[in-house]
Amino acid sequence: MRDMVNKAFSFGLGAAIVSKEQIEKYVDEMVKRGEVSEQESKDMVNDLMVRGEERQKEFEQQVNMKVKLRLQEMDIATKEDIERLEQRIAALELKQNQQ
Numbered sequence: 001m002r003d004m005v006n007k008a009f010s011f012g013l014g015a016a017i018v019s020k021e022q023i024e025k026y027v028d029e030m031v032k033r034g035e036v037s038e039q040e041s042k043d044m045v046n047d048l049m050v051r052g053e054e055r056q057k058e059f060e061q062q063v064n065m066k067v068k069l070r071l072q073e074m075d076i077a078t079k080e081d082i083e084r085l086e087q088r089i090a091a092l093e094l095k096q097n098q099q
Contacts, residue, residue, distance in 0.1 A: 023048050 027041045027048075036044060071078070077085075 020045070020049055023052075 023045055027036065027045050030036045030044075031038060031041045
């Protein structure tokens, strides 16, 4: 059963979209059914939480990358573009005021 749970988390977001309470509840049920020991359950919860957090970070990185690519394709100014232009404007205004 533990292998089945591990595989389920490996193939999807798994714990990235499941709360710690939900994982603990599911693992507690496995303990009650005698499928894992009490110590294994603690290790399993910790392992699933760590793996879920890793998956979530990977997912967020992929989403951020795809969003950046789409924005580039749409030719939308980035925050850095705007900051660079604001600095240029400020420099030009300063130069004009000094004349």
